Amino acid sequence: MDYTIARRRMVEQQIVARGIDDPRLIDVMNKVPRHLFVDEGLRGHAYADGPLPIGHKQTISQPYMVAAMSAALGLQGHERVLEIGTGSGYQTAILAMMTKRVYSIERISTLAARARKVLDQLQISNVNIKTADGTIGWKDQAPFDGILVAAGAPDVPHEYLVQLIIGGKLVMPVGGYHQQSLIRITRLDKDQFKREELMGCRFVPLIGTAGWSEADEI
Ligand code: SAM
Numbered sequence: 491m492d493y494t495i496a497r498r499r500m501v502e503q504q505i506v507a508r509g510i511d512d513p514r515l516i517d518v519m520n521k522v523p524r525h526l527f528v529d530e531g532l533r534g535h536a537y538a539d540g541p542l543p544i545g546h547k548q549t550i551s552q553p554y555m556v557a558a559m560s561a562a563l564g565l566q567g568h569e570r571v572l573e574i575g576t577g578s579g580y581q582t583a584i585l586a587m588m589t590k591r592v593y594s595i596e597r598i599s600t601l602a603a604r605a606r607k608v609l610d611q612l613q614i615s616n617v618n619i620k621t622a623d624g625t626i627g628w629k630d631q632a633p634f635d636g637i638l639v640a641a642g643a644p645d646v647p648h649e650y651l652v653q654l655i656i657g658g659k660l661v662m663p664v665g666g667y668h669q670q671s672l673i674r675i676t677r678l679d680k681d682q683f684k685r686e687e688l689m690g691c692r693f694v695p696l697i698g699t700a701g702w703s704e705a706d707e708i
Contacts, residue, residue, distance in 0.1 A: 504539050560585060574639040575640035583612060602619050636658055650675075673688065
């Protein structure tokens with residue numbers, strides 16, 4: 491299989507055709523080898539229009555969702571971004587190539603280690619990954635210019651609002667256990683936030699102190 495051709499087709503048909511027009515994002519999506527972030531047996535599907543399993547009941551997000559969330563942050567290149575839910579590390583790689591530094595938190599250590607390995611293999615060195623409960627953010631490294639959460643929560647954890655700079659943006663799925671709305675919150679001032687609903691989406695649950703509990707599984 492020619493992965494370069496498959497990737498170019500993915501970008502044209504799933505990303506550009508659906509209205510993503512940030513040239514830097516399009517360039518990065520054309521470069522990052524998504525097939526390296528999935529198991530060998532799934533590589534033939536790596537550029538298909540959907541999420542794929544990565545083990546531990548988790549998924550690598552649909553390429554369009556990765557692009558739409560990245561675009562919603564409006565990155566210019568100088569930002570420090572907090573990502574919650576490293577998963578395969580694919581979204582991490584996209585963010586890392588579009589901005590200055592990415593701080594990524596994953597609660598499952600095996601996934602965090604696997605993501606680190608692929609990022610190292612690609613010589614992406616502006617990423618800090620830690621295994622922890624990401625619902626409380628990353629206090630030591632805050633504040634952030636952008637926060638991207640790749641798992642669905644019942645509400646916006648308060649710490650994310652606190653850890654955002656004024657002018658910063660938070661993009662995350664909020665709603666039910668199986669179905670959510672992708673929202674963007676912009677911090678306009680110390681206590682003033684603008685909230686926008688971007689689209690419907692389906693993410694795995696954000697599990698932790700300010701998210702769902704494992705016992706909530708339906
Ligand atoms: N964007 C990722 C990718 O492209 O591979 C996919 C992320 S996957 C949909 C969601 C991830 O969030 C899972 O790996 C899951 O273990 C993680 N997660 C869930 N709750 C978390 C929490 N409280 N802190 C950190 N990670 C969490």
